[in-house]
Amino acid sequence: MSSFQPWIKRYSGAGGGAALVFPHAGGAALAYRALGAALAAGGSDTYVMQYPQRGDRLTHxxxxxxxxxxxxxxxxxxxxxxxxxxxxxHCMGAVVAFEFARVAESKGIAVDSLWVSASEAPSTVAAAPALPMAEAEIIAEMVDLGGTDPQLLADDDFVELLLLAVRADYAAFNRYACDEGVRIAADIHTLGGDADHRVNENMLRRWETHTTGAFTVSMFDGGHFYINEHIAEVAELVHAL
Incomplete structure (x- = not known):
């Protein structure tokens, strides 16, 4: 019997340790296949998470x-x-990963590093405007953020499934709060796009308060989904530090 649920997508690497990938709000594991493969090629077994209410977890x-x-x-x-x-x-996935790190560390499992991509710091979430729940506002949000093929947003069946996933994630995120003094022992490395109009470098730097370890900031060309154009570079950076 496998010690991992089938909805955790594994990419085999040849090195030690493991990399875990947490998608953005509404994102499915499949969207991170290229990053998973790139991280595995760098050596680490890589596991891409699948959240409930999408893909093979549609009924969860x-x-x-x-x-x-x-x-x-x-x-x-x-x-x-x-x-x-x-x-x-990436984005909301960074906050999910932060909470995952807290759980892991509380159980004595070593977390070497948390890589934060295009995300506001946990302690700033509660004070930010609530994420939208109405269909028209969610679609407008998807268009504004980029990262979703506009042709797919014209497909009613796709939009129906997308809304299910996004609403589940947004509702969970809207209920989230974290004190500034909450810290993990793992190093935190932040990444962002220099043209991201949602999460700028100053917002990324707020993550420093959430670690007792090392902290870095790296900026790339691009917007909120800069990662789609820099997968190889991001994977290389994750393995370099």
């Missing part, structure tokens, strides 16, 4: 909070046997 209940989602993902695998973990999260 939506989590109440980001903390509940992180706990659900943690329970999906035997992480203790993998060696030091490297966590990578």
């Amino acid at each position: 209940p939506a989590p109440e909070t980001v903390g509940d989602l992180a706990a659900d993902l943690f329970d999906g695998g035997d992480w203790a046997g993998l060696g030091p973990l490297r966590l990578f999260g």
Whole structure:
């Protein structure tokens, strides 16, 4: 019997440790296939998370909070046997990864580093405007952020499934709060796009308060989904530090 749920997508690497990837709000594991493969090619076994309410977890209940989602993902695998973990999260996925790190560290599982991509710091989420829940506003949000093929947004069946996933994630995120003094021992490395109109470098730097370890900021050309054009460079950076 496998020690990992089938909805955790694994990409085999030849090195030690493991990299875990946490998608953005509404994102499916399939969208991170290229990053998963690139991280695995760099050496680490890579595991891409699948959140409830999409893909092969379509019928799984939506989590109440980001903390509940992180706990659900943690329970999906035997992480203790993998060696030091490297966590990578994009946008909301970075906050999910942060909460996952808190769970892992509380259970004595070593987390080497948290890689934060295009995300506001946990302690700033509660004060930010609530994410939209109405269909028209969610679609407008997807268009504004980029990262979703406009042709897909014209497909009613796709939009129906997208709304299910986004609403589940947005609701959990809107209920999230974290004090500025909450810290993890893992190093935090932040990444962002220099043309991202949602998350700028100053916002990324707010993550420094959430680690007792090392902290770095790296900026790339591009917007909120800069990562789509820099997969190889991001994977190389994750393995270099």
